[in-house]
Amino acid sequence: xxxxxxxxxxLLALAAILLRRPRRTPRSPLSIATRATAFIAAVCFFWSAPxxxxxxxxxxxxxxxxxxxxxxxxxxxxxxxxxxxxxxRGGPKERIRRMTRMTxxxxxxxxxxIVVLFALADAHTERLTDLDTYYANTPYMREMITLxxxxxxxxxxxxxxxxxxxARDEVTGLLRLGLRLILAGLLLDALxxxxxxxxxxxxxxxxxxxxxxSTSVAPPAASLGAxxxxxxxxxxxxxxxxxxxxxxxxxxRALKPLWCAVKDVATAPPVAEPTWWQPWRLWPSSRLYLLxxxxxxxxxxxxxxxxxxxxxxxxxxxxxxxxxxxxxxxDSEKAMIIDGIRRATGKEGSPADxxxxxxxxxDLVELANAVHRLREAAPEQVRTQ
Numbered sequence: 001x002x003x004x005x006x007x008x009x010x011l012l013a014l015a016a017i018l019l020r021r022p023r024r025t026p027r028s029p030l031s032i033a034t035r036a037t038a039f040i041a042a043v044c045f046f047w048s049a050p051x052x053x054x055x056x057x058x059x060x061x062x063x064x065x066x067x068x069x070x071x072x073x074x075x076x077x078x079x080x081x082x083x084x085x086x087x088x089r090g091g092p093k094e095r096i097r098r099m100t101r102m103t104x105x106x107x108x109x110x111x112x113x114i115v116v117l118f119a120l121a122d123a124h125t126e127r128l129t130d131l132d133t134y135y136a137n138t139p140y141m142r143e144m145i146t147l148x149x150x151x152x153x154x155x156x157x158x159x160x161x162x163x164x165x166x167a168r169d170e171v172t173g174l175l176r177l178g179l180r181l182i183l184a185g186l187l188l189d190a191l192x193x194x195x196x197x198x199x200x201x202x203x204x205x206x207x208x209x210x211x212x213x214s215t216s217v218a219p220p221a222a223s224l225g226a227x228x229x230x231x232x233x234x235x236x237x238x239x240x241x242x243x244x245x246x247x248x249x250x251x252x253r254a255l256k257p258l259w260c261a262v263k264d265v266a267t268a269p270p271v272a273e274p275t276w277w278q279p280w281r282l283w284p285s286s287r288l289y290l291l292x293x294x295x296x297x298x299x300x301x302x303x304x305x306x307x308x309x310x311x312x313x314x315x316x317x318x319x320x321x322x323x324x325x326x327x328x329x330x331d332s333e334k335a336m337i338i339d340g341i342r343r344a345t346g347k348e349g350s351p352a353d354x355x356x357x358x359x360x361x362x363d364l365v366e367l368a369n370a371v372h373r374l375r376e377a378a379p380e381q382v383r384t385q
Contacts, residue, residue, distance in 0.1 A: 071148040078155035079107035117144035136204035185229025192221020248284035258368035305340035
């Protein structure tokens, strides 16, 4: 059983790693909640493995100390799932913060109660796989077990109700698939884990033995259910990230002509390319960030070749065409940069009159397109001469 649980823990931890975004990307509450949920789920399954429980009990010298750790992690997972759903649904920021604080308060109280009840209980006989049913009638342990099961069941009901409501709305694509996966995983978790555990514990209260539901049915059902609804939460997130990476690829390709035009005349070495042992820096968004940084650095190094007279001429021409002032300034900046590149490569011999201050404000893709058009027009001009 430990192998199955460890496999679920590994896959969830891997999901948390893969959801890592580049450092330059602004952190969003949804991204943080998604990674936190995947990480807490991985920790939850790691703690619940019998091998881990035995190791923790032995290391601390406290029999069954692994049980409250597992129940606390399960309660934390229930809390994080609700918080993730709150952020996934969106809405006014104040409402999101209020509901998040309320959820943390409720499950924080539940976690404290679990710890206190275990400290008060008499549970000196180590049980690694059947603790719930073995101590089902033990004072304080009975209340602790009931509390964590009810807390987990409550989160499952809330999540299922909200997802079912969303599924009835007009949602399409990966969001609909994600909702269906979440519902399937929650259904498996509710029936296979929570209901099985509750049935086994209640059977003990009534004097019956249905321990196999708790020891043989619940753990694999919980592992499979968690994997399914975790995929449901993560899939739309990965889809949006993939769309952003595709956009980064398109922008990267559009900027290549501009980089080819300035890289040979830049004096400072470019920012180092990412290495294979930093896989997150190999993502298109990270490579685009490095390319943009290299281009901006190169343009600032070319300031000495810029001629503000060219900029003034381009600005006046844009104004005469009826362009707005901000658009005319951009045209002026583009003209100075393109002229500066020509001067730096020796294609323009007259002395430059550089501006005292210069800051790159023009859109780099727009500038790259202008450079590309200029390079395509150059051979035609040569042939007509």
